[in-house]
Amino acid sequence: xxxxxxxxxxxxxxxxxxxxxxxxxxxxxxxxxxxxxxxxxxxxxxxxxxxxxxxxxxxxxxxxxxxxxxxxxxxxxxxxxxxxxxxxxxxxxxxxxxxxxxxxxxxxxxxxxxxxxxxxxxxxxxxxxxxxxxxxxxxxxxxxxxxxxxxxxxxxxxxxxxxxxxxxxxxxxxxxxxxxxxxxxxxxxxxxxxxxxxxxxxxxxxxxxxxxxxxxxxxxxxxxxxxxxxxxxxxxxxxxxxxxxxxxxxxxxxxxxxxxxxxxxxxxxxx
Amino acid sequence: xxxxxxxxxxxxxxxxxxxxxxxxxxxxxxxxxxxxxxxxxxxxxxxxxxxxxxxxxxxxxxxxxxxxxxxxxxxxxxxxxxxxxxxxxxxxxxxxxxxxxxxxxxxxxxxxxxxxxxxxxxxxxxxxxxxxxxxxxxxxxxxxxxxxxxxxxxxxxxxxxxxxxxxxxxxxxxxxxxxxxxxxxxxxxxxxxxxxxxxxxxxxxxxxxxxxxxxxxxxxxxxxxxxxxxxxxxxxxxxxxxxxxxxxxxxxxxxxxxxxxxxxxxxxxxx
Numbered sequence: 001x002x003x004x005x006x007x008x009x010x011x012x013x014x015x016x017x018x019x020x021x022x023x024x025x026x027x028x029x030x031x032x033x034x035x036x037x038x039x040x041x042x043x044x045x046x047x048x049x050x051x052x053x054x055x056x057x058x059x060x061x062x063x064x065x066x067x068x069x070x071x072x073x074x075x076x077x078x079x080x081x082x083x084x085x086x087x088x089x090x091x092x093x094x095x096x097x098x099x100x101x102x103x104x105x106x107x108x109x110x111x112x113x114x115x116x117x118x119x120x121x122x123x124x125x126x127x128x129x130x131x132x133x134x135x136x137x138x139x140x141x142x143x144x145x146x147x148x149x150x151x152x153x154x155x156x157x158x159x160x161x162x163x164x165x166x167x168x169x170x171x172x173x174x175x176x177x178x179x180x181x182x183x184x185x186x187x188x189x190x191x192x193x194x195x196x197x198x199x200x201x202x203x204x205x206x207x208x209x210x211x212x213x214x215x216x217x218x219x220x221x222x223x224x225x226x227x228x229x230x231x232x233x234x235x236x237x238x239x240x241x242x243x244x245x246x247x248x249x250x251x252x253x254x255x256x257x258x259x260x261x262x263x264x265x266x267x268x269x270x271x
Numbered sequence: 272x273x274x275x276x277x278x279x280x281x282x283x284x285x286x287x288x289x290x291x292x293x294x295x296x297x298x299x300x301x302x303x304x305x306x307x308x309x310x311x312x313x314x315x316x317x318x319x320x321x322x323x324x325x326x327x328x329x330x331x332x333x334x335x336x337x338x339x340x341x342x343x344x345x346x347x348x349x350x351x352x353x354x355x356x357x358x359x360x361x362x363x364x365x366x367x368x369x370x371x372x373x374x375x376x377x378x379x380x381x382x383x384x385x386x387x388x389x390x391x392x393x394x395x396x397x398x399x400x401x402x403x404x405x406x407x408x409x410x411x412x413x414x415x416x417x418x419x420x421x422x423x424x425x426x427x428x429x430x431x432x433x434x435x436x437x438x439x440x441x442x443x444x445x446x447x448x449x450x451x452x453x454x455x456x457x458x459x460x461x462x463x464x465x466x467x468x469x470x471x472x473x474x475x476x477x478x479x480x481x482x483x484x485x486x487x488x489x490x491x492x493x494x495x496x497x498x499x500x501x502x503x504x505x506x507x508x509x510x511x512x513x514x515x516x517x518x519x520x521x522x523x524x525x526x527x528x529x530x531x532x533x534x535x536x537x538x539x540x541x542x
Contacts, residue, residue, distance in 0.1 A: 042323075044396050045359025050318045059338045067330045088316025097367060100394035121392060123371035125315050 002092070002108040004190070005038075005076040006175045006226040008182040008248035012042070012070035013223050017211045019065055021204035021231045023055045025078055035091040036061065038076035039104040040069045041179035046102045048095055052088045073177045077106035082129075089126035093175075094134050096122055098142055099149045101178045105134040108228060109171030109187055119143075130174075133166050137176070152181065152247065153256040159183055160245045167243070175226065182248040184226045186240035192226040193237045194252050205233040222251030273363070273379040275461070276309075276347040277446045277497040279453040279519035283313070283341035284494050288482045290336055292475035292502045294326045296349055306362040307332065309347035310375040311340045312450035317373045321362045344448045348377035353400075360397035364446075365405050367393055369413055370420045372449045376405040379499060380442030380458055390414075401445075404437050408447070423452065423518065424527040430454055431516045438514070446497065453519040455497045457511035463497040464508045465523050476504040493522030 005022045007015050019038070033054035040047050047069075051058040055078055077092035084090035093106040107130035114129055121142060122135035140162055141155075149155065159176070163185040166172050172187040184190055195202075197220075199213035226248070230237035240246060247254045276293045278286050290309070304325035311318050318340075322329040326349055348363035355361035364377040378401035385400055392413060393406040411433055412426075420426070430447070434456040437443050443458040455461055466473075468491075470484035497519070501508035511517060518525045 042359040045321075045323075045362065047321045047359060048319065050316075052313075052316075059334060063330060063334045088313040088318060091316065095366065097394065097396060100396055102396055123368065125368060125371055125373055 002080050003078040003228045004106055004108045004173060004175055004226070005074075005228075005231075006177075006182050006184060006248075007071070007074040007223065008177075008226075008251055009072050009221070009223045010250040011221055012072055013221070014068035014070050015074050015076075016065055016068055017202070017204075017209070018225050018227075018231055019076065020209055021206040022076060022078065022227070023061050023065060024206040025055075034079040034081040034086045035088075036076070036078040037091050037093050037106070038064055038074065039093045039095065040071040041073040041102075041104070041177065042069070042071055044101060044179055046095065046104060046179065048093060048104070050088060050091045052086060052091050073179055073182050075104050075106050075175045075177055075182070077108075082110045084126055084128035087126065090128045090131075092130060094131050096134070096138050098138055101149070101180075103138060103176065103178050105130070105137070105174060105176050107133060108173040108189075111166065111169040111172065114166065114169040133172070133174070136166065137162050152249075152254070156183070156245065156247050156256045163245050164243070173228070180249070181254070182226070183245060184240065184248065185245040186242050188242055189228050190226060190240045191228075191230050191237040192224055192240065192246070192253075193230070193232075193235055194222065194224045196222040196251070201234070202232045203234045205231060224248045224251050224253070273351050274349040274499045275377055275379045275444060275446055275497070276345075276499075276502075277448075277453050277455060277519075278342070278345040278494065279497075279522060280343050280492070280494045281521040282492055283343055284492070285339035285341050286345050286347075287336055287339055288473070288475075288480070289496050289498075289502055290347065291480055292477040293347060293349070293498070294332050294336060295477040296326075305350040305352040305357045306359075307347070307349040308362050308364050308377070309335055309345065310364045310366070311342040312344040312373075312375070312448065313340070313342055315372060315450055317366065317375060317450060319364060319366055319375070321359060323357055323359045323362050344450055344453050346375050346377050346446045346448055346453070348379075353381045355397055355399035358397065361399045361402075363401060365402050367405070367409050369409055372420070372451075374409060374447065374449050376401075376408070376445060376447050378404060379444040379460075382437065382440040382443065385437065385440040404443070404445075407437065408433050423520075423525070427454070427516065427518050427527045434516050435514070444499070451520070452525070453497070454516060455511065455519065456516040457513050459513055460499050461497060461511045462499075462501050462508040463495055463511065463517070463524075464501070464503075464506055465493065465495045467493040467522070472505070473503045474505045476502060495519045495522050495524070
């Protein structure tokens with residue numbers, strides 16, 4: 001199983017602390033050594049750092065851990081290959097442009113007998129089921145909303161339908177962002193935490209590293225961190241119930257008329 | 272004027288030496304401080320490092336200079352903004368996918384009264400004339416060759432026509448690569464060198480740094496380096512005559528039935 005990490009904030013925030021714990025899962029505290037990547041949105045722009053080697057040994061990961069890039073939306077992925085060789089073109093996250101915005105996608109899972117009809121507008125470059133699913137999502141968004149980016153609740157509904165359809169082919173945990181919102185779909189494992197005032201000290205599960213967010217934040221800051229499994233061992237993370245797609249905006253899950261998704265399906269866990 | 276750098280090789284080669292001189296132009300030996308970027312193809316995959324700050328002060332540039340990424344096709348760009356603010360989404364090189372391949376584009380120049388009709392398949396995310404030209408090129412390739420990637424000579428001819436058309440709007444030096452070939456179009460300034468056996472010592476123009484390629488290569492290696500102005504002061508660079516589009520493959524310019532382009536228009540220069 002791969003590892004996913006996402007962050008959505010109301011003010012540009014760096015991900016150095018969470019990434020420190022996450023990076024350890026790429027060969028140190030976990031066995032995902034088949035490449036890793038991370039995408040940072042800055043305004044409408046995005047930069048993606050990829051390295052088709054273990055994150056714990058990656059000079060690029062060292063840069064990311066030590067160079068505070070402030071972003072509203074971040075998606076990171078550590079790969080344990082299921083389909084597709086260990087190559088750069090199979091390394092998540094993947095990037096495409098639609099409606100004059102960049103879209104970033106990363107997937108954890110495995111899709112079986114999944115061969116959507118592609119019309120050629122978005123084609124996979126590599127050989128993963130993940131990039132194929134991403135191209136199918138992009139093509140479906142483009143064809144179902146030919147007028148351009150729909151309203152947030154409509155976009156969420158289309159993505160939820162697509163996630164359910166593709167999820168019928170197997171495990172399909174994913175994160176998707178266009179720089180405005182971050183969508184997180186849970187098929188088996190995904191948890192999140194919203195950090196806001198009053199801030200406290202957080203301690204990583206994967207490394208003996210702690211940070212006092214009280215000293216690094218203002219009372220207005222709000223940051224949602226989403227990960228395959230909780231990254232800290234002294235905070236309360238919320239498990240997302242399988243089958244749900246959450247939309248994060250301004251550092252918290254949005255209520256997009258999706259009460260049926262949110263109210264009854266999140267369960268809290270203290271680690 | 273921005274600075275362009277490209278490399279095309281017959282075996283995966285790192286660009287650390289050339290990049291050392293190139294990086295200095297982003298704020299040290301030249302005044303281009305409005306962001307920089309570099310793209311490395313590895314197989315069909317590509318990784319793009321972008322930083323919307325001066326390359327001479329960029330931690331990402333330090334990584335690129337010291338982490339030898341071996342690639343057959345590299346495109347780098349240092350920006351001196353003409354159109355579009357200094358933002359990440361205006362930072363070259365730009366990336367899109369067409370025909371299941373990534374395409375990378377960087378531009379040096381300034382286009383006036385350039386407003387092509389875009390059908391929406393490729394849309395600029397930022398506000399530069401450069402990304403607009405790239406989207407126009409991608410859309411035109413897709414519509415003129417609906418069957419997919421054409422033969423190299425056909426692709427070259429289409430790109431040459433497009434370069435001439437767009438170049439009618441102003442200065443249009445650019446580099447474009449799909450990971451197989453690197454296309455370099457000269458509108459005003461562009462020079463290249465082909466390094467092959469017998470290799471010698473090369474000395475940078477922008478920094479007092481030399482490298483003995485004899486010690487780092489095998490007799491079969493061949494590397495073409497293309498830049499806005501020559502990067503070394505003890506080698507013979509070839510100036511590309513304005514109005515020409517060269518296609519580089521396996522470390523040298525290809526003859527694609529374009530004798531009219533090559534034979535009469537290159538002039539040598541010793542620096």
